[in-house]
Amino acid sequence: MILVTGGLGFIGSHTVRALQDMGEDCVLVQRREAEVPAFLDAARAAVERADITDLPSLLDIGTRRKITGIVHLAGSMPWPPGSDEPIDATRRALGGLFNILEAxxxxxxxxxxxASTIGVYSGVAGEGALHEDMPLPMTSPHLIPAFKKIGELLNDHLAGATGMDIVNYRISATWGPRGHVDPFFAAPELVHAAARGTEPDLSHLRAPAHAEDSIDLCYVKDTGRAIALLQLGDRLGHRTYNVASGRATSNAEVAAAIRTVVPDARIELPAGEAGPRNHLDITRLQQDTGYRPAYDTERAVADYIAWLRAGNER
Incomplete structure (x- = not known):
């Protein structure tokens, strides 16, 4: 059985679905109670309520389940920021990662x-492909990439020191069913607004959106499948992998795809772009697992709108 922390969440639930499709039973670990999504095989998805910062309760799962692998998607970072005393919050956050590795x-x-993030590349100069071996800035503009960088360094050290096989997933901007409207990119809100028949409200974004703004957008079903392939691959040649679509997608491309499904969608974005056009290089992922994205922008938009129109809130 593969233990998936955050297994009932956005990326976690789709990763569980992909693991099930590949023949694996899963243990879904959540801190809070939540229902198993209908698209999962509930008979092959055991739910355990546990806090990863509590090592005894985490280890107890292994006394009742035969755990053969772990996919750690729950955030090992102080979140929400500012809610606790910062030193204690940091100690608990990193302690959760250590507990997973101890288990x-x-x-x-x-x-x-x-799980790591595309955000670790923030501050890398230039346009084009972002490779796993690129030097990264020591600083980060946000708490999430800062702690993901810390986690990657710790994982690399502990893999070497203990001999464990620890793999970092640098996950790109992910969107699709069960996702939230994101503060870093506009695509989810553009799709939600089209499904609702309203104008998109982009006031939540950290920076104004432009038509040519682009990012490596990966549909969540592809994200989950890539993670499952990395978990189950016979032999991996690296400790860090980009999990992404391998291409930059602009807001204009998303809008055009939306209009093929909702011709009267009200999407008006100013021309221009706010930053460089980058994407994550997925050569390493493709070579070691055979992964290929199954969802281009048009297929992703059509699938996402159909999901929302079926009565799903997100």
């Missing part, structure tokens, strides 16, 4: 995958 060693699991 992995205790259970003798084959591989531990840990």
């Amino acid at each position: 992995a060693r205790s259970w003798g699991v084959a591989r531990v995958g840990v």
